[in-house]
Amino acid sequence: MKVYNTLSRKKEEFTPLEEGKVKMYVCGPTVYNFIHIGNARPMIVFDTVRRYMEYKGYEVNYVSNFTDVDDKIIKKAVEEGVSSQEISSRYIEECKKDMAGMNVKPATLHPLATQEIDGMLEMISALIEKGFAYPVENGTVYFRTRKFEEYGKLSHKNLDDLQAGHRDIKVTGEDKEDSLDFVLWKPKKEGEPYWESPWCQGRPGWHIECSVMAKKYLGEEIDIHAGGEDLIFPHHENEIAQSEACNGKIFSKYWLHNGFLNIDNRKMSKSLGNFFTVREISEKYDLQVLRFFMLSAHYRSPLNFSAELMEAAKNGLERIVNAADNLRHLLKNAKRAFMSEEETEIWKGSDAFVEKFEAAMDDDFNTADAIASVFELVKYSNTRVNEENSGELLERLFKRLEQLCDILGIVLEKKEQILDEEIERLITERQAARKDKNFARADEIREILLNKGIILEDTREGVKWKRA
Ligand code: AMP
Numbered sequence: 316m317k318v319y320n321t322l323s324r325k326k327e328e329f330t331p332l333e334e335g336k337v338k339m340y341v342c343g344p345t346v347y348n349f350i351h352i353g354n355a356r357p358m359i360v361f362d363t364v365r366r367y368m369e370y371k372g373y374e375v376n377y378v379s380n381f382t383d384v385d386d387k388i389i390k391k392a393v394e395e396g397v398s399s400q401e402i403s404s405r406y407i408e409e410c411k412k413d414m415a416g417m418n419v420k421p422a423t424l425h426p427l428a429t430q431e432i433d434g435m436l437e438m439i440s441a442l443i444e445k446g447f448a449y450p451v452e453n454g455t456v457y458f459r460t461r462k463f464e465e466y467g468k469l470s471h472k473n474l475d476d477l478q479a480g481h482r483d484i485k486v487t488g489e490d491k492e493d494s495l496d497f498v499l500w501k502p503k504k505e506g507e508p509y510w511e512s513p514w515c516q517g518r519p520g521w522h523i524e525c526s527v528m529a530k531k532y533l534g535e536e537i538d539i540h541a542g543g544e545d546l547i548f549p550h551h552e553n554e555i556a557q558s559e560a561c562n563g564k565i566f567s568k569y570w571l572h573n574g575f576l577n578i579d580n581r582k583m584s585k586s587l588g589n590f591f592t593v594r595e596i597s598e599k600y601d602l603q604v605l606r607f608f609m610l611s612a613h614y615r616s617p618l619n620f621s622a623e624l625m626e627a628a629k630n631g632l633e634r635i636v637n638a639a640d641n642l643r644h645l646l647k648n649a650k651r652a653f654m655s656e657e658e659t660e661i662w663k664g665s666d667a668f669v670e671k672f673e674a675a676m677d678d679d680f681n682t683a684d685a686i687a688s689v690f691e692l693v694k695y696s697n698t699r700v701n702e703e704n705s706g707e708l709l710e711r712l713f714k715r716l717e718q719l720c721d722i723l724g725i726v727l728e729k730k731e732q733i734l735d736e737e738i739e740r741l742i743t744e745r746q747a748a749r750k751d752k753n754f755a756r757a758d759e760i761r762e763i764l765l766n767k768g769i770i771l772e773d774t775r776e777g778v779k780w781k782r783a
């Protein structure tokens with residue numbers, strides 16, 4: 316299995332630190348509102364990575380935090396006149412509902428930053444002791460960036476370029492030793508949540524939270540650290556500096572980052588106001604459609620959100636669900652028999668689609684190609700099986716389709732039934748197509764109907780149909 320590592324900017328063979336086990340940390344959302352569909356992208360993508368690793372036999376320890384102390388949470392709390400904790404716990408609950416709708420598995424653990432303050436105080440103290448951090452007069456503690464010689468290795472940034480960028484935005488009254496130094500701990504402001512510390516009553520910086528939660532729940536060395544590409548710098552770069560300076564070990568072997576979800580080819584973000592929440596989308600679509608849409612592109616590519624692409628995802632998903640439904644119906648009425656020789660050949664013929672699926676996923680989780688092989692399996696099964704087939708073949712094909720879809724997190728349930736009028740309309744259209752000698756269209760309509768579980772029979776009296 317090859318994965319693209321942001322650290323080396325190459326696809327590398329995946330070898331876990333410990334055989335058969337994967338330790339994976341994914342930066343979670345800051346919970347001050349409903350999550351938007353941009354936030355949903357890393358959730359869906361890395362849940363799929365996890366599912367594929369589990370399919371391959373790895374035991375995956377998947378940790379994803381909620382950032383539940385932050386300026387934006389505090390601002391929202393002030394606006395509503397409630398506590399920060401009330402805001403964060405409300406939106407954690409809402410986020411979990413959205414995740415369930417998108418069939419994102421709960422993490423092995425979802426730690427909360429506010430529950431891990433002791434670990435943060437410990438790591439900050441250790442960094443001060445080692446000379447990698449220093450407190451200043453007002454109680455702020457900074458990380459001494461230049462002391463960590465490898466700073467910039469993830470984002471491939473050069474310290475002097477960074478410094479030049481900083482010079483123009485020098486904040487007055489800042490008492491850092493160097494403009495590149497970043498905050499580990501900061502003093503509280505009036506009315507803000509705070510914790511006691513050796514330096515001042517205050518709260519942690521954002522980056523230290525993840526270094527501490529990853530260490531506590533996964534250890535000093537982990538296999539995969541992931542998040543959206545906007546986190547590469549400074550968040551992940553700073554996490555590396557803190558963890559490696561403190562622990563003296565390579566923090567994460569592989570760094571995976573998803574591309575951005577755009578709208579009208581512009582970055583979707585809360586600050587630009589051009590976003591849809593997952594909840595809004597759920598009013599129009601089954602969230603499975605959103606998941607399918609996200610996986611139709613490679614996770615590292617930018618993806619533009621549009622109504623057309625969502626419709627295409629809806630139709631594609633329907634084709635798969637209908638094929639599964641058809642198999643399920645055939646299976647219900649099938650003869651309880653083992654596969655014949657001919658059927659064994661049909662079964663073996665479907666191996667190719669699984670191989671293609673795995674090859675795509677082994678190549679840095681190319682879900683777009685993996686989906687293409689699911690479509691091929693669907694077409695294969697639609698054209699190879701009918702009510703004459705044995706239960707064994709039908710069941711095997713159904714399970715195979717179900718297994719591949721499960722890796723993608725797609726549930727094979729039929730949500731809507733085709734109405735009689737629609738069937739009659741398609742049959743009339745098919746008759747007209749045949750009259751025009753447009754056999755391709757006629758066959759296509761037969762397949763569309765078959766996908767919806769409708770079987771056509773051409774008789775002397777005309778076309779008859781029945782539900783499978
Ligand atoms: P935040 O709550 O802003 O910290 O974001 C939570 C996660 O969502 C991070 O991994 C971000 O990188 C990711 N994210 C935010 N906006 C987008 C977007 N438009 N497209 C893809 N990922 C995003």
Ligand code: ZN
Nearest residue numbers: 342343525550
């Ligand atoms: Zn993080």
